[in-house]
Amino acid sequence: MLFPPKCVFCDAVVGLGETLGICRECAQKVPFYMSDYLMGGPHGAAHSGCDRVICALKYTDMVKSAMTKFKFSQRAEFGPTFGAILAEKIRRVEGPGIFSVATAIPLGEGREKERGFNQAGIIAKYVAMHLNVRYCHDLLDKREGAMRQSGLTGAQRDRNAKESFALAGGVKEKGLVKGQAILLIDDVSTTLSTINAGAALLKGGGAALVVGAVVASGMAGRD
Numbered sequence: 001m002l003f004p005p006k007c008v009f010c011d012a013v014v015g016l017g018e019t020l021g022i023c024r025e026c027a028q029k030v031p032f033y034m035s036d037y038l039m040g041g042p043h044g045a046a047h048s049g050c051d052r053v054i055c056a057l058k059y060t061d062m063v064k065s066a067m068t069k070f071k072f073s074q075r076a077e078f079g080p081t082f083g084a085i086l087a088e089k090i091r092r093v094e095g096p097g098i099f100s101v102a103t104a105i106p107l108g109e110g111r112e113k114e115r116g117f118n119q120a121g122i123i124a125k126y127v128a129m130h131l132n133v134r135y136c137h138d139l140l141d142k143r144e145g146a147m148r149q150s151g152l153t154g155a156q157r158d159r160n161a162k163e164s165f166a167l168a169g170g171v172k173e174k175g176l177v178k179g180q181a182i183l184l185i186d187d188v189s190t191t192l193s194t195i196n197a198g199a200a201l202l203k204g205g206g207a208a209l210v211v212g213a214v215v216a217s218g219m220a221g222r223d
């Protein structure tokens, strides 16, 4: 981590008393998503994708610019900050001891190489650490040649997402999916197509429960 640590939102130097990598001023403005679930809930109907989806923040300009910096500037302090925020929300709405495995939506080998890291994977690692859940890096594979989701319509996104992923080789045999309560993590979700497609594959592999968790979503509103 860089020192002195800087605020993930505004780059101000964060004082030692200010935890989480957020400065005092930005801490007052963090756009928390207040509802427990973005989709579904403990008593909601079962879904072919995620049983329910948790979201920590609204995707406002403040969050959007921090996420963009996280993706492209390789600043390591974003992972702990967003991981801790998401873990806290999950703990609050789900309670302790629900999940046996945590994993992330993969980025695809080409893009991961180009960028050097998968930001969803980094966030997921910190979430798993905070919740004391086993982290499995590679339950899902991104298929080579998968199209990017941006620029597609809703129906196209659903179809493209379904065709973009596969259950990773060997995970069924290793017993990492069947009967497991899986926490599936992504950084930002626009329409939930991607996370629901990933969840459907895990369910197809025998997962007992798949709960999606995203740091931020435009569906959570921007105001």
Ligand SMILES: [Zn+2]
Pocket: 007, 008, 009, 010, 011, 012, 022, 023, 024, 025, 026, 027
């Ligand atoms: Zn700040």
